[in-house]
Amino acid sequence: MNASFTITIDNQSVEATPGESLLEVCRKANIPLPVMCDFKGLSPVGACRLCLVEIEGVPKLLPACTTLVAPNQAVHTQSDKLRKYRRMIIELIFSERNHICAICVANNNCELQKMAYELGMDHVRFPYLTPVCEVDASHEKYVMDHNRCILCTRCVRVCSEIEGAMTRDVMGRGFDARIITEFKQPWGDSTGCTSCGKCVQVCPTGALTPNDAAQGRLKKNPELVALLIEKREAKP
Template identity: 50%
Template sequence: MEQVVIQIDGNEVRTARGNTVLEAARDNGIRIPTLCHLDGLPDIGACRLCMVEIDGRFGTACTTRVRDGMKVRINTDELHEMRRTVLELLFAERNHVCSFCVSNGHCELQDLACELGMDSVRVPYRYPTLSLDATHPRFIIDHNRCVMCARCVRVCAEVEGAHTWGIAFRGTQVRVITDLGVDWGNAETCTSCGKCVQVCPTGAIVLKGQATAEMEKHPELVAELEERRRAG
């Protein structure tokens, strides 16, 4: 496979042509924080946590393909501050109260807060009034804990082929919806496969009957399914 040489934080690294900056970094053992990215799903650049500097401009590592001679910066004070601010905005936007969440201790948002040293939120919380839909026999969606990563939308469309999840409205009103806005329990396209439960990075989509901190997920199943599909 043809290789491309780029610089990451001043060091020359090689990666396959066509890779993203995120893949190039990972190939070379360099971590870039991500939230909406999930191996096996197409990237959409929704969360902005993977922000890096590319040839002097800010861009998302998960959606930018490498070019010969590209200069990428990942570990700068400015970028650390930007990632922390993005995370704080996510926490302030909805009602992420970890202490009584079924995903407490198994949540990618919480893990990122620890990793990025987010010990406080410096913007006012919005405390929106958001609904919870428990009409599906096995699953629940709690919009209070959604970060709009659209992993559920992508896995349902691209892997399961059901196209149950969609995105409605804009700005602060933006929501994931099932079958153009019916309750999940009435969404005829849903096969109840549970893939959206497994990929949701927070406690937004969970199994029914879980107590606080009980819900563990397996988002890696998407990459495993993709590998099996490729192997035929």
């Protein structure tokens, strides 16, 4: 059994165990952090960078979800610098694809939109890249709209780590990166997809939706997937 130690987060002493991430410790201590790619129970990837924190003595800002605790760490989660960077990051996410909330099926039920409100984003200061993105409506139950995808990879991880289907992956890099099914087949042609819908439930935006969702009426239930993961982890 690993001996626990104490770190400070926002000048508060918090108990930590070797191997835990700063995000896990913050959660235990009820210290809120903005997250978008993280989903409790899935492996952390540090994709969105919204959970950046400051660690005394470390010149760079580090993502809390992929940074492990260490003895004597002094961490800060709230500062003008962090607020500035988080605001910039959320604006950059919006500028990368075609997020037009007013006509999105996830309007008012979108983690990205909610995060933008929370971080005080009232406009985007960066040029919109307006990529030409596909909508894959080939699946009998679900739709993938790449225009709304923020490449958080929650869907990829839940599909491989929880459902075990390994249907989804990321192809390409940077501006050209896309979520694919199998070897870039239409989703509906996938033989590995079990149609479980877990990817749809954990997707934080309107990128993955049931194909009968009406504009602004979408309801997702990521809590159900979180509960499933929790029960599975608690199994002896």
